Amino acid sequence: MLEDRRLIARFNAGDTEALRRIYEKYKSDLFRVAGGLLHDSAAVEDAVHDAFVAFASQAGQFELKGSLKGYLASCVANRARNAGRQDRRRSMQDSPGPGQPPDSSELASDAELHAMVRAALAGLAPEQRQAIVLHVLGSLPFREIARQTGESVNTVTRADIGRGLRGCDPY
Amino acid sequence: MNGPKRIKNLIRTACRMSSGGSDWTAADERILSDASAAMRQAHTDNQRVTRIGVRRTIMESRITKYSVAATVLVAASLVLFDPFGLFGGRHGVVLAEVAEKMNEVQTITHKERRVYYEVGKEEPLLEADVVKYLSFERGVVEQQYNEDGSLKFRVHILKEPPQIILVFVEEKEYLKLPLTDSMKSPRVWLSWTRSSRKKA
Numbered sequence: 294m295l296e297d298r299r300l301i302a303r304f305n306a307g308d309t310e311a312l313r314r315i316y317e318k319y320k321s322d323l324f325r326v327a328g329g330l331l332h333d334s335a336a337v338e339d340a341v342h343d344a345f346v347a348f349a350s351q352a353g354q355f356e357l358k359g360s361l362k363g364y365l366a367s368c369v370a371n372r373a374r375n376a377g378r379q380d381r382r383r384s385m386q387d388s389p390g391p392g393q394p395p396d397s398s399e400l401a402s403d404a405e406l407h408a409m410v411r412a413a414l415a416g417l418a419p420e421q422r423q424a425i426v427l428h429v430l431g432s433l434p435f436r437e438i439a440r441q442t443g444e445s446v447n448t449v450t451r452a453d454i455g456r457g458l459r460g461c462d463p464y
Numbered sequence: 465m466n467g468p469k470r471i472k473n474l475i476r477t478a479c480r481m482s483s484g485g486s487d488w489t490a491a492d493e494r495i496l497s498d499a500s501a502a503m504r505q506a507h508t509d510n511q512r513v514t515r516i517g518v519r520r521t522i523m524e525s526r527i528t529k530y531s532v533a534a535t536v537l538v539a540a541s542l543v544l545f546d547p548f549g550l551f552g553g554r555h556g557v558v559l560a561e562v563a564e565k566m567n568e569v570q571t572i573t574h575k576e577r578r579v580y581y582e583v584g585k586e587e588p589l590l591e592a593d594v595v596k597y598l599s600f601e602r603g604v605v606e607q608q609y610n611e612d613g614s615l616k617f618r619v620h621i622l623k624e625p626p627q628i629i630l631v632f633v634e635e636k637e638y639l640k641l642p643l644t645d646s647m648k649s650p651r652v653w654l655s656w657t658r659s660s661r662k663k664a
Contacts, residue, residue, distance in 0.1 A: 307507040309500045316496050329479040342495045349499035353510030407478035414475065429472045430479055458471045 297361040305353055312349060319362050322431050323369045329414065329426035330373035340376055344368040359440045366431040367441035370423045425458065531592070531608055531617065534578065572598040578608070592616065 300318075303311035320341070327340040348355070348365060357364070414422055424442070427433045433441075573595065580590040597605045604621040620629040626643040 304503070307503070309503065312499060312503055313496055316492070316499065320492065320495075325479065329475070338491045338495075342491075342498065345495055346499050346502045349503040350506045352503040352506040403477075406474070410471075410474050410478040414479075425475070426479075429475045458468050458475075 298357060301355060301357050301361065305355055307352060312352075315361065315365075316345060319365050322362060322366055325430040326366045326369050326426050327373045329430040330370060330422065331376065332411070332415075336376055337373070340369055340373040344372045360433075360437055362431070363427075363433050363437035363441050366427055366433055367438075370427055370431070374419055374423055421456070429458075531578075531580070531590075534580070571600075574598065 297315075300311045300315050304315065323341045323344070324337060327337040331337045331340060344365065348368060414425065417425070420442070424438055427438050427441070428435065574597075576594050576596075578590075578592050578594050579588045580592075581587075582589050591611070593609045595607050595609075599605075601623075603623040604619075606619040606621070608616045608618075610616045615633045617633055618631045620631070621643065622629070628641050628643050630639045630641075632638065
């Protein structure tokens with residue numbers, strides 16, 4: 294956290310090395326979050342690209358509220374969610390949706406299991422899906438997700454994630 | 465493994481695709497390159513905004529505003545009356561003799577003490593020493609000092625090109641405005657000082 298604050302101070306002063314450090318530090322998380330919401334690798338890259346460039350354009354006046362990782366992950370998730378609406382519809386048509394749970398005994402491979410999980414994730418409500426992706430793939434705590442989404446930790450986020458996770462269970 | 469943990473692990477494994485590992489790829493280069501360009505642009509823009517902000521702050525200072533107003537009035541009266549023939553205007557008969565004498569010297573130094581009052585108040589807002597250097601070739605330079613003797617600002621009223629340059633020494637900022645016949649009207653310089661925040 295302290296390191297992030299120092300990086301942000303340098304970033305606001307126009308230090309490109311600080312920008313590179315921030316990217317290196319969080320790029321895996323950002324790609325994971327985008328990858329959880331989008332199925333096309335080019336779209337994933339675009340979502341991370343757009344979110345990070347938008348972040349960089351705030352140099353000089355960026356104010357960090359909460360964690361930097363939470364902020365960046367939420368930006369990526371928002372962009373991925375917007376970009377992925379059409380992709381999501383396509384995925385739901387191509388894959389078995391949450392309303393058609395296959396019999397686990399019929400699972401032939403891990404690939405099919407993973408496809409089921411992805412389809413189940415895709416079938417969740419957008420807000421719920423985003424919260425799960427931020428929590429599971431972005432490793433954000435409930436409090437940070439609530440801060441970024443402006444919702445209450447106990448009443449919305451925790452319950453949403455719990456229900457959503459149960460919805461993704463193929464067994 | 466309990467239910468939620470097992471599902472979380474499943475999700476992690478299922479979404480491993482496009483997770484952008486630790487290796488540095490062409491995509492990373494593209495993202496970082498575009499972000500760096502955006503950052504540099506933003507930084508330049510923000511600096512510009514900050515500089516304008518500083519000028520606005522300067523012009524919001526009551527003392528500076530009155531000082532500048534007084535200086536612009538001096539400049540306006542120089543254009544209007546041109547008592548020393550600096551700006552090629554016609555001067556009054558009364559001043560003709562003075563002007564003739566002054567033509568013999570090329571540069572004059574003039575010192576004065578300015579006392580600024582706000583309307584309706586007895587106590588002066590500011591007292592300042594002012595030194596002016598009048599050059600028949602170049603124009604006028606006026607320097608106003610703080611009470612501790614440090615230079616507050618310097619004003620250049622130039623003949624060629626006809627313009628006023630205000631240099632705020634402490635703030636390391638300056639403002640330029642054209643010196644035109646329109647400045648003969650006190651209303652013009654009054655409206656200029658009022659709207660200078662926008663012009664800056």
